[in-house]
Amino acid sequence: SQQGEEDPQALSIQEGENATMNCSYKTSINNLQWYRQNSGRGLVHLILIRSNEREKHSGRLRVTLDTSKKSSSLLITASRAADTASYFCATPLTGGFKTIFGAGTRLFVKA
Amino acid sequence: DTEVTQTPKHLVMGMTNKKSLKCEQHMGHRAMYWYKQKAKKPPELMFVYSYEKLSINESVPSRFSPECPNSSLLNLHLHALQPEDSALYLCASHPTGGDTQYFGPGTRLTVL
Numbered sequence A: 001s002q003q004g005e006e007d008p009q010a011l012s013i014q015e016g017e018n019a020t021m022n023c024s025y026k027t028s029i030n031n032l033q034w035y036r037q038n039s040g041r042g043l044v045h046l047i048l049i050r051s052n053e054r055e056k057h058s059g060r061l062r063v064t065l066d067t068s069k070k071s072s073s074l075l076i077t078a079s080r081a082a083d084t085a086s087y088f089c090a091t092p093l094t095g096g097f098k099t100i101f102g103a104g105t106r107l108f109v110k111a
Numbered sequence B: 001d002t003e004v005t006q007t008p009k010h011l012v013m014g015m016t017n018k019k020s021l022k023c024e025q026h027m028g029h030r031a032m033y034w035y036k037q038k039a040k041k042p043p044e045l046m047f048v049y050s051y052e053k054l055s056i057n058e059s060v061p062s063r064f065s066p067e068c069p070n071s072s073l074l075n076l077h078l079h080a081l082q083p084e085d086s087a088l089y090l091c092a093s094h095p096t097g098g099d100t101q102y103f104g105p106g107t108r109l110t111v112l
Helices: none
Strands: A005-007 A008-014 A017-022 A032-035 A043-050 A057-058 A061-066 A070-075 A085-092 A099-101 A107-110 B004-005 B010-013 B018-025 B031-037 B044-050 B052-055 B064-070 B073-079 B085-094 B107-111
Touching: A005 A085, A008 A017, A017 A107, A032 A061, A032 A070, A043 A057, A043 A061, A043 A070, A107 B004, B004 B085, B010 B018, B018 B031, B018 B085, B031 B073, B044 B064, B044 B073, B052 B064
Parallel strands: A008 A107, B010 B107
Antiparallel strands: A005 A017, A017 A070, A032 A043, A032 A085, A057 A061, A061 A070, A085 A099, A085 A107, B004 B018, B018 B073, B031 B044, B031 B085, B044 B052, B064 B073, B085 B107
């Protein structure tokens, strides 16, 4: 079963607005990652936050992690039409090669 | 070279055909993965190779047969597939000690 759950499932916003998507997970983690997937393409790694970090920034991306609530959020500021994609959180299972992906949030940014 | 390549981009096959998907990376990554992804769903892990040895098989039907001929190349051999196997097949690689997976663009497979 999927460890990560994301909400919302889909999000439609206007260009220039901020987009926030949330992820919850079930077990202990060393880190949590966010990936982007453009329609029908491969996943692209966006950002990684470690379990001892609470917030991380990369350009227009801001990720938070709350290990007590087993949740993370991804904020995209000043969104652009090119941000239209699916966004997945991912949690590597400790001690192995498996990574559990959340269900994903489909973001649509209208120009 | 910092990319994972996959061929073909699209593949249409009948249920009696035999075909292969190919994945290549030249980043020196020693872990390579096959994922299956259905529309509007997250990727599902199928196989993991570590140092050219099969480490994980997620109870994938035997009509899918992975192969890792060398540290740069990963194949997925397909035989007697079913229409429900139609999906995007993603390859990924992972550096030793790293946390990030690098994905190829995928092969869109349609089984008729």
